[in-house]
Amino acid sequence: MSRSPAPRPARRRAIALNPAQKSQLAAAQARCAAQGSQLTPVRTEVLSLLIRRGGAAKAYDLLTDMQARQPGVAPMTVYRALDFLVEQGLAHKVAANSTFVLCQHEGPHAPHAHIVMLVCAQCGGTTECSDPRVAQALDEALHDTGFAAQSVEVKGQCAACRAKSGAQPPA
Numbered sequence: 001m002s003r004s005p006a007p008r009p010a011r012r013r014a015i016a017l018n019p020a021q022k023s024q025l026a027a028a029q030a031r032c033a034a035q036g037s038q039l040t041p042v043r044t045e046v047l048s049l050l051i052r053r054g055g056a057a058k059a060y061d062l063l064t065d066m067q068a069r070q071p072g073v074a075p076m077t078v079y080r081a082l083d084f085l086v087e088q089g090l091a092h093k094v095a096a097n098s099t100f101v102l103c104q105h106e107g108p109h110a111p112h113a114h115i116v117m118l119v120c121a122q123c124g125g126t127t128e129c130s131d132p133r134v135a136q137a138l139d140e141a142l143h144d145t146g147f148a149a150q151s152v153e154v155k156g157q158c159a160a161c162r163a164k165s166g167a168q169p170p171a
Helices: 019-034 041-052 059-069 075-087 132-145 159-165
Strands: 091-094 099-102 115-120 126-129 151-156
Touching: 019 041, 041 059, 041 075, 041 099, 059 075, 075 091, 075 099, 091 115, 099 126, 115 132
Parallel strands: 115 151
Antiparallel strands: 091 099, 115 126
């Protein structure tokens, strides 16, 4: 009775990225290496798909993308990869619209840095605000409460949606 060799796992095809997107991916790989962590092939694939989607996506959209490339991928595969990306500071989870967004801040955030995500209630766009004045104002406002914020999400209307609606810019 002859034994046939076990089937080889399917090789993951590289995701087509433009030069700027490839640069983003390379920077993320370098950042992980500098932090002593590793972008495995699955993590790289999820990150590449997030980059290709413009830096923001829901987990199930990424799962759909992965399943189109390799049927049978489980939701936990995507969620674990996204958790890793968040832990490494490469992405943020935005509860206001249930999306994951690429970190727009260059380099790692300082310990105890406040991450303020500006979420447009109209288009769903998300912008990371890393202005130290905002962090200082937040610290001062929360000082007496003893509460230490790690991240804040502010819902509002982005400049593009304000312009489309004809609303006046904030004073």
